[in-house]
Amino acid sequence: MPHDLPKAYDPTAIEDHWAEYWVREKLFAQPTPSEQESNDGQSSFTILLPPPNVTGNLHMGHMFEHTESDILIRWHRMRGDRVLWIPGTDHAGIATQMLVERQITAEGTTRQQMGREKFIERVWEWRRHYGGAILGQMKRLGASVDWNREYFTMDERLSVAVREAFVRLHEQGLIYRGAYIVNWCPRCQTAISDLEVVYDEHKGHLWEIRYPVIGDDGKDTGEFLTVATTRPETMLGDVAVAVHPADERYKHLHGKKLRLPLVGREIPVITDEWVSPEFGTGAVKVTPAHDPNDFALGQRHDLPSINVMDDTAHINAEGGVYAGLDRFVARKKIVADLEEMSLLAGIKDHVNNVGHCDRCKTVVEPRLSLQWFVKIQPLADKAIAAVKEGHIKFTPEMYAKTYLNWMENIHDWCISRQLWWGHRIPAWHCAACHKTTVAREDPTKCAHCGADKLTQSTDVLDTWFSSGLLPVSVFGWPNITAENRADFDAFYPTSLLVTGFDILFFWVARMIMLGCWFSTDVPMKDGSERPLSESVPYREVYIHALVRDANREKMSKTKGNVVDPIEIVKQYGTDAVRFTLASMASPGTDIAFNIARTEGYRAFANKIWNAARFLFMNVDRAAEIGISVDMAALSGMPAAGSDAPLESRWIVAELTATATTVNQALENYRFDDAANAIYQFFWGSFCDWYLEIVKLSLDFSENADKARTKASLTTLVSVFEASLRLLSPFMPFLTEEIWHALYDGNPPSKSIALTRFPHAYNEPVDAKALREMSLLQELIVEVRGLRKEIGVEEKAVVPVEVRIDADLKQVISENLAIVERMARVSEVRFVDQISAGLAKHSTSQFDVAVIYERKIDVAAERDKLDKEIAKLEKIIANSERQLNNPGFTAKAPAHIVEGLKKQRDDAQQLLDKLRRDLDSLPPE
Known part of the structure; x- marks a missing residue:
């Protein structure tokens, strides 16, 4: 019965074969358990794969995450658990639309020229051809997921869940539409969340601009109020200048009017305690349509909002003579015009944190925009309780504090995106009464006035809204009935989420909020109400670390230090x-x-x-x-x-x-x-x-x-x-x-x-076997070391002398063959004292010497023993210092104290031997 393995190990010759075999044989498929199987007491272990973008390829971070997950999945499967690892991909609204737009631009057209319907068809076509690349790489790398359950966040069954969640939240008064400041990406031409903005420090400027003070007669008084700004182009939309009410410098200007430079519009001086007298000049221009703090200030003082930029961050008609200019071109011209009119008081260097779109790296523009929001607080309350009450555990534990801190200070969630690719918002605007109808099925009439002139919202939902529903939607929510709930009962809540810190707020928090909110609709198997402990999307979150390069720097294409896992695997x-x-x-x-x-x-x-x-x-x-x-x-x-x-x-x-x-x-x-x-x-x-x-x-x-x-x-x-x-x-x-x-x-x-x-x-x-083999190994290692020290030829077999206590002598005697083979020893001679003149090694259990004709160098041996003695004396002194310190012995764990005592005693025993050895050396 010959067993064939090629002489050389070649991973490329075996890995493709087994990867294909595992998928073909569906070895890791986990079917829906039957009623009998559900009651067999078998534990379930379920992981939901963080869905990589459909546009992506496997990077080292993915491989690290998948490796950890796969190890856990395979381990649990081999322990006899009912194991399920669910794979899938995210439609990645912004990233996918950008990619397809680049393709059609190269073909000489735009999505606007194609129209929405044809553009969406083109994206689906792209997805069919290229969207499975990363999952194909996962298959090749052996991820033991259940490929029968593969999902895509735009699948019909998941889309039903997304629509139901939106409508239900709207019915509950938790989704609303309003004009608020959002992070606007001029390149992607959509709102993006705070989490999708990456801030970088830039050396910029603080421009100080003189605003003429208007007298009671409506004419300029010749006095100026100087404001400081990092974005002079937004002054075209100023509606006020704010100062702190207690700032003595400006008390005489309270209630006065200013003339907005370059525009000529009269704007008031208002007071607000939010203004910092220490920043800049202590006077702040108020532009509610282009700054979140100004927007809040405008709300408090009932100020209008003037938006001076279009979707592409070019100045619009509100900007007068600057209309049509890119925001940064307009900035230069505005500064030059102010200087020409002697209204530029000064320019100071200023380091600014500038926000960029995480996808395309364009500078983000805070912009007033009509968007859809989730009223987050009721959802957040449950999600906070789930962690505080211990229903969800974080590893490492510090991330629980990070999560709770963010959740307790969370703002309403802007869920609309001005894209074409994604889940279109199920809201229809009526041309007759101008009200909005939100519905599960496409309406034919306005729910408010009955008119049939309805237009669906062009916005789509934030990608994280749909992916946040995955733990419930992949198991059939919202269409869970008594007949089809076996999957939900067996696998929800999932056991574990393995993910990186970078999506703790993007995805982890969203899943906890939405999972805890919607799964409560599904009663327990016995019909009782589902408690919070069974509503959580997963019981544990393991936050893995980042993979950096060998110098511990973050991998980036710019630095050129990206490691491609596929190439390393090859x-x-x-x-x-x-x-x-x-x-x-x-x-x-x-x-x-x-x-x-x-x-x-x-x-x-x-x-x-x-x-x-x-x-x-x-x-x-x-x-x-x-x-x-x-x-x-x-x-x-x-x-x-x-x-x-x-x-x-x-x-x-x-x-x-x-x-x-x-x-x-x-x-x-x-x-x-x-x-x-x-x-x-x-x-x-x-x-x-x-x-x-x-x-x-x-x-x-x-x-x-x-x-x-x-x-x-x-x-x-x-x-x-x-x-x-x-x-x-x-x-x-x-x-x-x-x-x-x-x-x-x-x-x-x-x-x-x-x-x-x-x-x-x-x-x-078998502790006895471990102790005995440890003794033999120590003896063999010491003999090998001695042989090397005194220059015994590698193949030569030599006798050795061993001085050892009687109770340990038997172990060596009974296993002489092992010592002889492993240390190339011809004979073991047990002695009461090692013969003078022989080079030897000493341990706390034995002394050993190799008998070899070569004479030892007495001076070198004496020097070696002196060094070993000094080393042991230092060990003993350090141990004594700690053991004689009551503060240490009172606080240190018992096993640490015992370990120190053993270390001291062993060192003392060996020290006594070495001193005797030193005394027994012949004179030089």
Whole structure:
């Protein structure tokens, strides 16, 4: 029964095959559970994939997020949970429209020339051809999602949910339309949220402008009130100048009129405590249509609003002679005109935080605009309670405070966008009575006056409105009935959201608000009212860190430091990249992605591959003499009886301890601890130690002890198979390939991903085996070090002297073969005192010396001992200082104090030995 693995590990030769196999066989599909299955007590673990933009390609942040999610999903599946990971893409209103507009511009046309209907058809066509790129990349990288449940936020069933949510909120008085200051992107020609504005520091100016004071006779008095502004072009829309009521400089001007320079309009001087006397000149121009603070001030003082810019940020007719000019061109001309008229008092350098559209990087213009808003506070109350009452847990915990702080200071949500691509707002304006009808079905008549001249709103909804509904909409809301609620009952609330901090407010908060608000409509399975604890969209939020470059700088195309995961995967394989990301994924700590580490984990994969080849070679050799392993007994945790050789008991104990560590680490989202534990076990314990030791027991000669060989081979195979299952969530491709080869193409399951994850289940670890092997390893390492120090040839076998306590001597005596093989020792001589003149190493448990003809350098040995003694004296002094400090011993955990005592005692024991060794050295 030969087991074939190519000599060289080549990830490109296996990854495409398994990626295609997993999708073709629908291995990760999770069907709707039946009534009986729903009551079987099986735990559900559900993750909703943060939907990447339909326009996107996989970047390193995506791969990091997907790696963490996939590890958790595979781990839970292998633990026996009912697992569901739902994939999908977001229609990405602004980004998609921009992309398609660029295409049609290159063809010599515009969306306005095409018309809305044809433009939308063109976007759908683009989506059909290119919109699945990122999901295709996910399939190639092995994400174990349920592709049967793939969604797109513009799908018909999800669109029904979006429309229902809008109408219902409107009926509840929680959606309204009004004119407010919004962030306007002149390039995208739409309102964008505060969260979609990126602020950068720019060196700008503060222009001080003289506004002539008008006397009671209506003529200029010759006096000026000087205001300071960073945006002189907006002065064309000024309706007042505000000063602080207590500012003595301007008390004589209260209630006076000013003449607006360049425009000639008379505007009042008003007083308001909001004005800071310390900023600029202490007098502030008031432009309610172009500044959020001015808008609020205008509302308080019943001032008009004059919008002086069009959708493209060009001055409109309200700007008089400046009409048609771009805002920044107008700024230069206005400043020049003011200077010519001697109305420019001064220009000062000023560092400004300038907002840019996150999509197209255009400078955002605060602009008065008629928009649709969600009255957020009632929704926010539930979302705040969900976290405060512990129904949703954040990891790291600090993000709960960040979330609550934002939610408790949240403003109403502007949900309308002036785009064509997206969910069109279901509101119709009546030409007769000028009122608005909001409806679930397209109306034919006005709900207010009955007229039939209705025009639907041209706006679409903010993308985050639809994606915020996903946790309820993907499970059938709002059309959940007694007959079709199995999915909702089984998988809502979802278990976990894995996402980045950058969308904490964009998406995480929106989902919590909308999920808690709308899921309460769905009663519990027993018909009772759904409590808040069961209304949340997920029970935990894990906020992962950012992936930065090797110098810990944020990746950006401008810096040229972007790492393309697809290219790295082609070079090193998916498993190596996944393991790199996992090994560095500590909660709250950004990842400095270093290709050198990926090279190291590529070597790790190669090490496992070679270990498999060694194992297969021995399985096949055993078969030739009639020894076989019962492969049907390999599904659980390996075991080794008390009469088994030390190496068998030890490797099983190591595996058990590692499995416990990995399970605990994953429960706490410590992907780094889990990955590093697996790495240390597989590379160190299994490959470097066990595989070498077990060769002593694998005898296939005619006179072999077949029972011993079979027992050792069974332990070897069972530990290796369990190790593959332990590694599988981290390196799914490599483990799948080797696992199938191990079973010679006849495995017990279709995939290793459908087997059981190793778990100790509270079984005690064989601590005695661990202690005994630790002693042997320490002895072997010291002998190896001595050999190197005194220049023993690599292949030479030499005797050693060992001074050790009687109770430990037996461990070495019973396992001499291991010491002899691993340290190239011909004989172990137990002595009461190491012979004079021999180079030796000392530990707290033994002294060891290599017997070799080469004489030791007494001076060098004395110098070495002096340094080791000084080092130990320092350790003892530091330990004593801490242990003699009552403040430390009172506050420190007991295990820390005990650890310090042990460190001190071991160091003291070794120090006494080294001092004796120093005294026993012959004179130089």
